[in-house]
Amino acid sequence: LSERLQKVFSSLKGKGKLSDEDIRKVMREVRMALLEADVNFDVVKSFVKTVRERALGAEVMESLTPSQQVIKIVDEELTKLMGQEAVPLNKAPHIPTIIMMVGLQGAGKTTTAGKLANRLKKNDKARPLFIAGDVYRPAAIEQLKTIGQQLDIPVYDEGTDHDPVDIVKNGLAVAAENKNDYVIIDTAGRLEIDEQLMEELQKIKDLAHPNEILFVADSMTGQVAAKVAHGFDEQLDITGVVLTKLDGDTRGGAALSIRSVTGKPIKFIGQGEKLDQLDVFHPDRMANRILGMGDMLTLIEKAQTDYDEKQAKQVAEKIRENSFDFNDFIDQMDQIQKMGPLDELMKMIPGMANNPQLANINIGEKDIAHLKAIVYSMTPQEREDPDLLNPSRRRRIAKGSGQSVQNVNRMIKQFKQSRDMMNKMSKGNMAGMDQLMGN
Ligand code: GDP
Ligand code: MG
Numbered sequence: 001l002s003e004r005l006q007k008v009f010s011s012l013k014g015k016g017k018l019s020d021e022d023i024r025k026v027m028r029e030v031r032m033a034l035l036e037a038d039v040n041f042d043v044v045k046s047f048v049k050t051v052r053e054r055a056l057g058a059e060v061m062e063s064l065t066p067s068q069q070v071i072k073i074v075d076e077e078l079t080k081l082m083g084q085e086a087v088p089l090n091k092a093p094h095i096p097t098i099i100m101m102v103g104l105q106g107a108g109k110t111t112t113a114g115k116l117a118n119r120l121k122k123n124d125k126a127r128p129l130f131i132a133g134d135v136y137r138p139a140a141i142e143q144l145k146t147i148g149q150q151l152d153i154p155v156y157d158e159g160t161d162h163d164p165v166d167i168v169k170n171g172l173a174v175a176a177e178n179k180n181d182y183v184i185i186d187t188a189g190r191l192e193i194d195e196q197l198m199e200e201l202q203k204i205k206d207l208a209h210p211n212e213i214l215f216v217a218d219s220m221t222g223q224v225a226a227k228v229a230h231g232f233d234e235q236l237d238i239t240g241v242v243l244t245k246l247d248g249d250t251r252g253g254a255a256l257s258i259r260s261v262t263g264k265p266i267k268f269i270g271q272g273e274k275l276d277q278l279d280v281f282h283p284d285r286m287a288n289r290i291l292g293m294g295d296m297l298t299l300i301e302k303a304q305t306d307y308d309e310k311q312a313k314q315v316a317e318k319i320r321e322n323s324f325d326f327n328d329f330i331d332q333m334d335q336i337q338k339m340g341p342l343d344e345l346m347k348m349i350p351g352m353a354n355n356p357q358l359a360n361i362n363i364g365e366k367d368i369a370h371l372k373a374i375v376y377s378m379t380p381q382e383r384e385d386p387d388l389l390n391p392s393r394r395r396r397i398a399k400g401s402g403q404s405v406q407n408v409n410r411m412i413k414q415f416k417q418s419r420d421m422m423n424k425m426s427k428g429n430m431a432g433m434d435q436l437m438g439n
Pocket of ligand 2: 109110134140
């Protein structure tokens with residue numbers, strides 16, 4: 001999706017005004033791109049219509065190029081479509097808050113139950129109880145128990161021989177006795193919606209009166225997820241959605257479809273198998289993700305005002321050739337000082353916001369002077385070829401710059417890390433980076 005859009009957007013770059021024809025052309029591409037991302041056809045149709053109307057009616061803003069303006073409108077409308085704001089978990093006026101997990105088999109119900117409990121325990125000091133309501137596969141109960149052990153959260157189960165509705169009833173009684181403030185009911189799924197399953201879930205619902213019925217959807221299933229969501233919503237009147245497996249390379253088209261098909265808020269997203277990999281769903285971030293741009297908009301704006309384009313181009317070239325050296329590093333530092341904090345800037349680049357390497361870079365305003373001092377203490381050869389920097393050279397540089405050897409070592413390590421990272425980014429699917437760098 002992003003590549004496609006980036007192409008169109010960059011073809012618009014530099015034009016003074018957007019004509020009707022331009023907008024039509026972009027909208028055709030946006031429509032194709034969304035369909036490719038497996039967004040529901042009707043959703044795409046009405047989305048494109050909305051954006052087109054807005055783009056046609058919009059005054060050409062002086063501060064934005066026409067292409068930026070279209071990006072902005074597409075971005076804003078996507079955000080709106082997905083609910084604008086993050087929606088918190090429902091909470092019961094009296095304990096316990098009862099959360100029921102529903103969805104197809106393999107969607108991530110049990111895992112998400114664990115993640116949710118983990119989150120509630122950590123953030124709200126909650127004392128949840130799990131109820132093992134998936135009695136069709138012994139492995140499912142074992143899975144929940146393992147999660148319970150990991151998190152030190154009790155699991156109520158009666159094995160596989162009892163009616164799940166009774167299990168839930170008994171489990172709720174236990175929760176009342178132990179004054180658990182949250183009860184999370186794990187339920188069975190099927191490979192597709194079937195009546196028997198729905199009936200069972202309906203009975204559990206009628207009995208437990210959950211405050212939250214979370215439909216768990218595998219984001220990789222795209223449009224199918226939206227259809228299934230619709231089915232569950234019709235039967236159970238779900239209260240929210242959790243979108244799992246967004247750590248894959250899925251673009252998140254499912255978020256768009258599910259939200260507009262059901263009208264129910266997406267509350268969380270799962271981004272990995274681990275129990276801490278559950279995040280609050282932010283429509284604006286998902287819009288950016290669908291566009292594949294991170295906070296590209298802001299970044300482009302920032303970059304265009306502060307960044308010397310020609311120099312940027314040279315740097316991009318060097319990064320690609322992997323000949324980025326300490327001299328370029330100094331130039332970059334100068335540019336960056338003009339732009340603001342580096343780590344914030346980096347976070348706006350797609351895929352960087354959660355990049356663990358980012359934590360290691362961490363270059364603040366005041367460190368830059370030190371970094372420069374270190375580079376100035378290098379010989380011209382050393383600046384061009386960081387591999388020359390053996391321990392004795394490092395000691396000499398440390399002395400010359402008035403920094404500790406550890407500081408010199410750390411700086412060189414950071415330099416190499418960021419160079420590798422930039423190189424990787426420039427080779428990867430980073431049309432956005434090129435755009436940033438003025439190509
Ligand atoms: P259930 O049948 O709906 O209970 O699904 P499970 O919770 O058993 O999950 C099915 C599989 O998906 C398991 O292997 C999970 O580890 C995996 N899974 C669940 N959520 C995520 C996620 O957010 N990211 C990734 N990568 N895997 C997930
Ligand atoms: Mg399960």
